[in-house]
Amino acid sequence: MKDSISLLGGVVLRVVEDVGQYARFTMTAVLGIVRPPYRWRLLFKQMEFVGNGSLSIVAITGVFTGMVFAVQSDYAFGMFGARGLLGSTVVLALTRELGPVLTSLMVNGRVGSAMAAELGTMRVTEQIDALESMAIDPIQYLASPRILASMLMLPILCATFDAVGAIGVSYVATYTLGVNPGPFFDRMMWYVDTDDIWGGMLKSAIFGFLLSSIGCYRGYYARGGAEGVGQATTKAVVAAGVLILVVDYFVSLILAPMSVNRS
Amino acid sequence: MSDSIRIVGLQKSFGAQKVLQGVDLELPLGQITVVIGRSGTGKSVLLKTLMGLMRPDGGSILIGGQDITRLGDRELMRVRNRFGMVFQHAALFDSMTVFDNVAFPLREHDRKMKEAEVKRRVDAALADVGLAEAGHKWVHELSGGMRKRAAVARALVRKPEFLLYDEPTTGLDPIMTAHVDELIRSAQDHTEGLTSLIISHDMQATMRIADKVAMLHEGRIIHEGTPEDFQTSSHPVVRQFVDGKLEGPIQV
Ligand SMILES: Nc1ncnc2c1ncn2[C@@H]1O[C@H](COP(=O)(O)OP(=O)(O)O)[C@@H](O)[C@H]1O
Numbered sequence: 001m002k003d004s005i006s007l008l009g010g011v012v013l014r015v016v017e018d019v020g021q022y023a024r025f026t027m028t029a030v031l032g033i034v035r036p037p038y039r040w041r042l043l044f045k046q047m048e049f050v051g052n053g054s055l056s057i058v059a060i061t062g063v064f065t066g067m068v069f070a071v072q073s074d075y076a077f078g079m080f081g082a083r084g085l086l087g088s089t090v091v092l093a094l095t096r097e098l099g100p101v102l103t104s105l106m107v108n109g110r111v112g113s114a115m116a117a118e119l120g121t122m123r124v125t126e127q128i129d130a131l132e133s134m135a136i137d138p139i140q141y142l143a144s145p146r147i148l149a150s151m152l153m154l155p156i157l158c159a160t161f162d163a164v165g166a167i168g169v170s171y172v173a174t175y176t177l178g179v180n181p182g183p184f185f186d187r188m189m190w191y192v193d194t195d196d197i198w199g200g201m202l203k204s205a206i207f208g209f210l211l212s213s214i215g216c217y218r219g220y221y222a223r224g225g226a227e228g229v230g231q232a233t234t235k236a237v238v239a240a241g242v243l244i245l246v247v248d249y250f251v252s253l254i255l256a257p258m259s260v261n262r263s
Numbered sequence: 264m265s266d267s268i269r270i271v272g273l274q275k276s277f278g279a280q281k282v283l284q285g286v287d288l289e290l291p292l293g294q295i296t297v298v299i300g301r302s303g304t305g306k307s308v309l310l311k312t313l314m315g316l317m318r319p320d321g322g323s324i325l326i327g328g329q330d331i332t333r334l335g336d337r338e339l340m341r342v343r344n345r346f347g348m349v350f351q352h353a354a355l356f357d358s359m360t361v362f363d364n365v366a367f368p369l370r371e372h373d374r375k376m377k378e379a380e381v382k383r384r385v386d387a388a389l390a391d392v393g394l395a396e397a398g399h400k401w402v403h404e405l406s407g408g409m410r411k412r413a414a415v416a417r418a419l420v421r422k423p424e425f426l427l428y429d430e431p432t433t434g435l436d437p438i439m440t441a442h443v444d445e446l447i448r449s450a451q452d453h454t455e456g457l458t459s460l461i462i463s464h465d466m467q468a469t470m471r472i473a474d475k476v477a478m479l480h481e482g483r484i485i486h487e488g489t490p491e492d493f494q495t496s497s498h499p500v501v502r503q504f505v506d507g508k509l510e511g512p513i514q515v
């Protein structure tokens with residue numbers, strides 16, 4: 001009994017320590033974004049990596065999500081004769097939830113893991129020590145451009161997902177399922193607000209911050225050779241993935257009332 | 264402008280493991296000091312605390328009378344600008360070419376410097392270490408010896424006052440070892456007021472390049488003097504290490 005309590009205490013202590021260290025790391029990185037020197041070249045390189053590099057996987061995910069969602073919703077709506085609502089419902093779900101969440105989860109798998117692995121490798125090969133020995137703040141040099149680039153590019157990727165997803169829905173609904181295009185597009189325009197799109201983009205900026213800061217943090221404090229880098233990468237992807245879903249719920253709670261008074 | 268470095272009672276532990284237990288050492292201005300010791304005695308830890316990459320638990324590091332262990336992060340950054348360091352495994356940035364690695368400290372710290380001037384300095388630094396033709400290569404294309412030499416060029420390019428080398432020749436073949444030793448010696452002779460600290464366990468090389476030798480053992484400097492002193496010392500641990508004997512106070 002005493003043993004299990006002290007064991008639990010140890011775990012809690014480690015978690016608290018970890019969260020504290022993460023907070024300190026992230027704070028330094030965010031301050032590093034606003035403080036000079038500004039390293040534009042690093043920022044553009046990261047924006048290209050996060051943005052351009054993820055475009056195709058986000059587009060493919062978007063179009064198929066839209067298409068499958070159209071098929072499933074058509075089945076459900078068909079049961080009570082409301083097929084005209086298909087377009088608006090699916091596109092609302094895409095822009096408000098699926099766009100930001102799925103985009104971020106896909107990008108997390110690609111970018112969050114790469115950041116953890118890259119910084120982890122730099123840590124265990126003493127490249128981070130080398131930066132520090134040259135009087136360069138390694139957190140500002142490495143983490144700040146990655147975090148800023150992710151916060152800037154995720155909303156753009158999310159908008160891409162939304163657009164491509166809407167095309168997927170429209171195609172499947174009107175061509176494959178034979179939904180009447182007139183009311184389909186009318187309702188879609190009527191029900192989907194720019195607020196929905198902005199809300200989704202704001203969410204994805206938050207998720208971009210999460211996945212990049214966690215990826216960088218895990219990599220930065222990796223230790224113990226190749227195995228340690230592997231562990232850091234896995235931990236980063238899992239933690240960011242879970243956190244994206246948890247944070248999504250709370251952000252949705254905050255954002256929802258803001259769009260209640262729509263016409 | 265240049266200062267000597269004095270290390271007094273330096274202590275550093277990792278958890279229960281006491282690595283440095285009161286190291287006293289002076290690095291005379293303009294000279295090469297070589298610290299020898301078995302692997303795992305804390306030689307790299309000594310270098311890292313010296314540059315403030317690790318905080319010591321006790322003791323002080325005096326540079327021109329200023330104790331750098333008491334400095335805040337920002338002041339420490341300024342102190343680090345006076346140092347150059349060659350890491351044990353070179354620690355070159357593998358996302359860059361050799362040229363960009365050597366240019367890196369200049370581009371970061373001398374931001375107003377024209378690219379033509381950067382190129383002139385980097386080419387000169389690369390030529391000094393015999394890598395004039397290798398600037399365009401990526402780090403993974405280099406042999407171990409070339410990496411070490413590129414790391415030396417990177418450490419020297421901003422003309423530091425203090426140059427620290429962590430086992431610069433470990434893992435190199437004898438000819439490359441002689442070459443790197445030559446390089447260290449010539450860097451020393453060509454740079455006015457340069458104070459160097461070299462970590463090594465190569466006794467031959469130590470005898471060739473050292474002005475002063477100190478031996479780190481069980482967390483302390485147990486013997487120091489000229490290379491000749493070490494050849495003739497009767498200290499049992501020093502004897503065993505210098506002669507490379509199995510019998511003696513150090514049990515493996
Ligand atoms: N960051 C660290 N965390 C924990 N232990 C460390 C760390 N760095 C070094 N050590 C330990 O300190 C001891 C000395 O290491 P080091 O200075 O690398 O030895 P060497 O003399 O071979 O360079 C070793 O036992 C090593 O395990």
Ligand SMILES: [Mg+2]
Nearest residue numbers: 306307351429
């Ligand atoms: Mg070492």
